[in-house]
Amino acid sequence: MRRLALRLVAGLFAVALALGACGGSSLDSLTGILRDPAPDVGGVALADASNADAPFTLKAAPDELLVVYFGYTACPDVCPTTLADLRSAVRRLEDDASRVDVAIITVDPDRDDGERLTSYIQSFFPGGHALRSDDADELQAAADAFGAAYEVVQTDEGVEVGHTAYLYGVDESGLIRVQWSFGVTPDDLEHDLAYLLREGI
Amino acid sequence: MRKLIGLLAVLTLLVGACGSSGDLVVEDAWARTSASMQEAGAVYMTINGGDEADRLIDVSVSSDVAMVAELHETAMAEGGDGMMSMQPVTAIDIPADGAAMLEPGGFHVMLMKLAEPLTSGSTVELTLTFENAGTVEVSAEVRED
CATH class of the missing domain: 1.20.5 (Single alpha-helices involved in coiled-coils or other helix-helix interfaces)
Structure with a gap:
């Protein structure tokens, strides 16, 4: 006994x-993916349709984080899922929520004009940035800096879009500190955002 | 006489139970609220198979909701670059006594050219057509996540 x-x-x-x-x-x-060395995207700038097409440099404001997503507005499944999960995670940060800025870069600029893209991203994040380029080379160079890929194909039945569906967490020096795959949970996103905001950016 | 009534009651119960366990059942149907300017939406659900395997072969929606509804699958492209894209599918297999999951990043009902934004608290009525079970009406709840 x-x-x-x-x-x-x-x-x-x-x-x-x-x-x-x-x-x-x-x-x-x-919990997200760490790339070694961390890619530097701070040299990339794209027109921000949410701010009268002023150039937006892909780095966070001091002591903040910038979360970047390559997507398109006609995306029914993947993009709304990821952006809604990011929204849940950011909301849970409460006081620190204002230290997370979000930018979408459209991979489908032919259909996503500035007004459409701004309205779309700002229905998830009121201050969200709507980045786009009509210059295919400029868009490709931006995607290359992140390691993102996309493909827009015109078929008989319409437009088919393929794209990498990562979220990228960029710091104030323009380094990708972490990236998250499609399917990342709001819990893990919240944890990583809080970790980066707390541990210093 | 009493015994007979009792027996009849038991038998009736058994028959009832048998019928309900053998049928295909759709559960937890939902659609995400659509963002402003979002032209297409998706509906997700769990389809629990009955005693026999079945196939979901068609879906339709009222034109008040969207121009057309289709069965789609999101999948990671081959080649390892992590590119995701979406394709229409002709059917979704429902295993006998198993379940088919329609969920983000996988199979879903795509609503093309939404007539109105999908708003929280509303519902989307769909008609699913199965190879064996015939048509099933489904009411999907619209919510944020």
């Missing part, structure tokens, strides 16, 4: 340790 009690205590101790380790590790690192 005494043995059993000892075993129980040992077991409880092990569980407590495991729980502690679990809590600790989840606070000490990012």
